Amino acid sequence: MESHNMLSWNVRGINKREKQVSLSKFFFVNKIGHGALLETKLHGDKVGKMMSSFFIGWNYYSSSASEGRLLILWQPQVVTVEILKESDQFVHICVKEVKSNKLFCVTFVYGRNSTEGRLPLWVDLAGLSFPANPWIVAGDFNAVFEGTDRWTDHISFEDTVLKSWNKPIKGAGLVRIVRKLSRLKVVLRKFNKHFVGDVAQNYSLAKDKYQSAQASLQKNPHSKELQREELLAGESFTFHSRAYDSFLRQKSKVDWLRYGDDNTAYFHACLKQRRANNCITSVVTESGQLIEKFDDVVGHFVTHFQKIMGSNSSASVPI
Template structure:
C-alpha cells in the first residue's frame, strides 16, 4: 500500500499538474490526498486523473466559505472509499488496504489554534475504532521545539494541544526518512522551516502493517513537500543472529547445562579459550532453549485451551479432588506461559524503565514493531548515485562492498624509501 499526501497549494495551472503527474507516475500510489487545490473539482478534467491511473471520481470535503481544501483519489480498480466524517479541516474515509477494512483520516488543519481544537475533537472521536487507522496530513503544528528552525515565536500552547490529541487518540508517529522539514517559507532572509506534514497510526494499524514507513519526498513546486506512507512486509532474514534471552537463566537446568559445556577443556590463550567456549556453547544452547521454551504463542494457546476444557468439565460435572488439582496445575502452566511471553517482549522492546510488576505485553509488542520499522533498510544509494530499493540488490551490494573493502591489496616495495632509513646505531 502506498499513500501520498501533498499540500500542493494550487492545481489550477499547467505547472502544478505537470509536477503532480510526474509524482504519480513515479510513485504509483494507491491513494492520493491533495490539500489546497484552490479550484473546484469540476475545473480539473476527469480524464487528467484517468491518464495517470487514478479513478476519475474525486472525493472532496465541503466548506461553507469556499472551494474544497481536501481531495481524495484512489487507484483505478480499488473499491471506492466511503466517507465516514467530513469537515473543513479533515475527512475520514473507510477504505480496503490489502483486503483489510481500514480508516484513513486526511487532515489540513487551520492556521488558528482555536479553530484547530475542533479538529482535535473530531479526530479524538474517531479514536475508538477497532480497525487500523491512518492519520495523514498537514497539521499546522509540531510536537517538539526541534521541529522548527528559523525566527518566530514558539507556541507552547499549540504543541500541548497537539500532543494531548495524539495521546488521547493513542496515535504513534510513523518513522520518517528523507528530509526532516516538510515546509519552508522559501525566503532568503528570515527563512523558516518546520515539520508540519506527518502521519500517525493507531495500535491496530501497527498490528496489521508492521512494515509501515514514511518518506518525505522532494518538492520543486509547493512550499510543502509530499509525504509517502508505504506498508511493505519486512522479509525475515534467513540468517537470524543468535540472541541470548535473560529469562533463560531462570530455568532449573540452565546452570547445569552451561556448566557441562564450559567444563570441557580448551587449550590456548585465555582470550582464545573464552571465545572458543562461547562459540561452542551457542549451538547446543539454542537447541536446548527450543526444547525448554517452546513457541510461546502456541504454548499460551495450548495451556489456555487445556484450562478451558477443565473448567468446562467442572461446570458440567461439579468439583472433585482430581479436577481441583488439574485446574490448579493448568492455571500454573497458563500463567507461566503468559509470564514468559511478557519477559520475551520486554527484552525485545528494550524498555528497562517499566516496572517488572506491570503487565504491558501489548505495549512491548508495539514498541518492538516500531523499532523494527525504524531500523529497517529500505533504500541505499551507491557511490555512483544509483538508488537500490530491492532487498536482494541491497544485500548483494553490501556483500560486494565489504568483500572489496577487506580484500588484500597489491603490496609494492619501495627500495629508495627503505635506503633512506638510517641504521639503528645512528638513531638517537
C-alpha cells in the first residue's frame, strides 16, 4: 500500500454481520491504514471474531477500560502502533509509518455524555506525553458547544471561525488549543449577537408576518402584490423556523442523552407532542367564525382552495 488514510468513526454498534461486512469493504475501498471505531458495543470474544473474519492480517487493541467504546485497529505492514495511555474515554497512541519511518501521536476520544463525566477526560488530556509530533485528536467528545449549529448555515460563519482560529497565540499542545477555543467562544458570542440574534423572537416575528400575509391574500387571492408578499414571508418563516428548530434540538439534546430514544415512554411523549404541534385542530374563517370539527376544518380548506384554483383542471392537452 503506497498511501493510506486514518479513520475515526462512531459506528454506533457493529454486532450484526452485515454491518461488519460493509465496514471491512469501506476500509478496503478507502485505503484505511489505521484508525479507531467508536461505540462498537462489541464485548468479549466478539471483537476477535470480527477481526479474524473480516480484517484478516490486521492488528487491533481493546482493553477492559475501553471495551465496547473504543477499538483501535491497524495494518502492521503500513504502520506500527504503541499504546501510550488510555482510559474509558480515550486511547493515546504513537504511530510509526513503516515505509517513511515518520512518527506522530494520535488520541482517539469517545467522551462521556455528561459535562461531569467528561471532567476526568480534560485532566487526562492535559497530562499526556508526546514522544513525537504532530499530534492528532480525533473522535466524538459528545459535547455541544454553547452556540448552536444554526450558525453553520450563515454565509459568514466559516470565515469568522477560520479568521479567529488561524491567528497566532502563545502556548503549546493542549494549552494552545484551549486558548484558541476560549478566544473562539468570545468571537462566536459576538457573531451570534450581531448576525443571528434572538432566534425565538425572530421565529415569532416571521410567523406573525407570514400569518398576516396569508390573511391578506385570503381576502384578495388574485392580487399579484399580495401573492409576492405571501411568498417572501413564507420563505422568511421557513428560514427562521429551521433555525428555531435547530436551536430547540440542541437545547433538548441533554434530555435525549439523559433518557435516550430507547426510553419508550419519553420517546413517545416527544412524538405525541410533535404530532400535536403539526396538527391543525381548528381554523378561523374570514368572517371570524371558529371551526373545530375535523370534517368541517377539512371542508373549509377544500372550499378555500377551490375558490383560488377552481374545481376542475386538465392535466393533459388533447392531441
